[in-house]
Amino acid sequence: MTAGQRHILVVAHTGRQDSLEAAVAACAQLTAAGATPVLPADQWDDLHAFAPDLNGTAKVLGKGVSAQELELVVVLGGDGTILRAAELVRGASAPLLGVNLGHVGFLAESERDDLSEAVARGLNRDYLVEERMTLSVRVKVAAEVIYETWALNEATVEKASRERMLEVVIEVDGRPLSTFGCDGVVMSTPTGSTAYSFSAGGPIVWPTLDALLLVPLSAHALFARPLVVGSDSSLAVEVLARTDGSGVLWCDSRRTYDLPPGARVVVRRSTVPVRLARLHPGPFTDRLVNKFQLPVTGWRGPVGRD
Structure with a gap:
């Protein structure tokens, strides 16, 4: 591996058209920024068939690039895809940055419309790392x-x-x-x-x-x-x-x-946590309200000090 080379794993749900499109867009953005996109071995054929140009720019995890060499994992899908990504890099230090293409997506950090911004912030290392117990x-x-x-x-x-x-x-x-x-x-x-x-x-x-x-x-x-x-x-x-x-x-x-x-x-x-990259740290209460679409209409907030 060349000194200073940045390897970023992209994990997608290749059975979905929108996920394939998002993975190709993320790989293109990473390549344009001088980083090397890395793909899981079992997703290479699907992504390469969808976008043959990836053959000249992306690498395959486990073939020249190990999990320990990854800087970041960009995960495109729902919580199931994030769980798969966590399995792929178990024991490595690279945090997982989830972009939700699923339904509720509690583990994901951004939504599909924010993909470009999420990748850009990942490239700039503009995130906090949150460790979750396993x-x-x-x-x-x-x-x-x-x-x-x-x-x-x-x-x-x-x-x-x-x-x-x-x-x-x-x-x-x-x-x-x-x-x-x-x-x-x-x-x-x-x-x-x-x-x-x-x-x-x-x-x-x-x-x-x-x-x-x-x-x-x-x-x-x-x-x-x-x-x-x-x-x-x-x-x-x-x-x-x-x-x-x-x-x-x-x-x-x-x-x-x-x-x-x-x-x-x-x-x-377990002594080995999963590391999540957070772009929007905030109260878990707000995440619950947003993900479950809980009714909070009429709330006026605390008056003075609680």
Whole structure:
């Protein structure tokens, strides 16, 4: 790599026309500014077919450019695309700058109309970096760890077949809390509190709070409330051997693992955060209002000091 050369990864949802167009526009803007656009290997063919000129200007991640050499990741799509980008650069220092082409897009920083401005500010390093906690996820059978992964939003233990429920024990800090049949259990970060956890009836937790969430899915129990614990705690879900159904682990709806009877899924705070590039730092309350289009008409604000 040439000294001083700037490599910026562009991640897009290549199954969408507007995302392909946005990726080509972003690559052209990066090239014009003297930076080198980098593309994920599995998106190269789609983007090259859409814009053959990229062959002479863009590079492929993992082929001459590593994740550790990236300065910034420009992500074009919804939250699912941002989760994919976070997976691509896991452990590297490059922050993710999301431009929302999806629907709600809680993780994205700008909207489609602001693409050019967002890329320009990324090139000028005109952003703040916000670190979001992630989850370390282990699957154990007895004392053996049989699978390890991570999650930014959530790790979910779910039933594998529609007609069968799971029998589980939920555990906090190595102690059993309750046993019940259910469709599953969501273990979430504050970032994920506006994703699957929210859909399951969990609380919205401000992303600056260090905490872990546990939300049962359709539990057959009197005590099956959402739980919020400290970030130093551990959460676990054990799939009881007596359960009629089988279980499956999903992390961020991207990484999956089949759970044998007796498996325990243990979740803790990971030491590796995800870094987000923020162009418009402001109250999370305002982001909630804007993303969910919450009614605030008639609010006059505080008078004097609260």
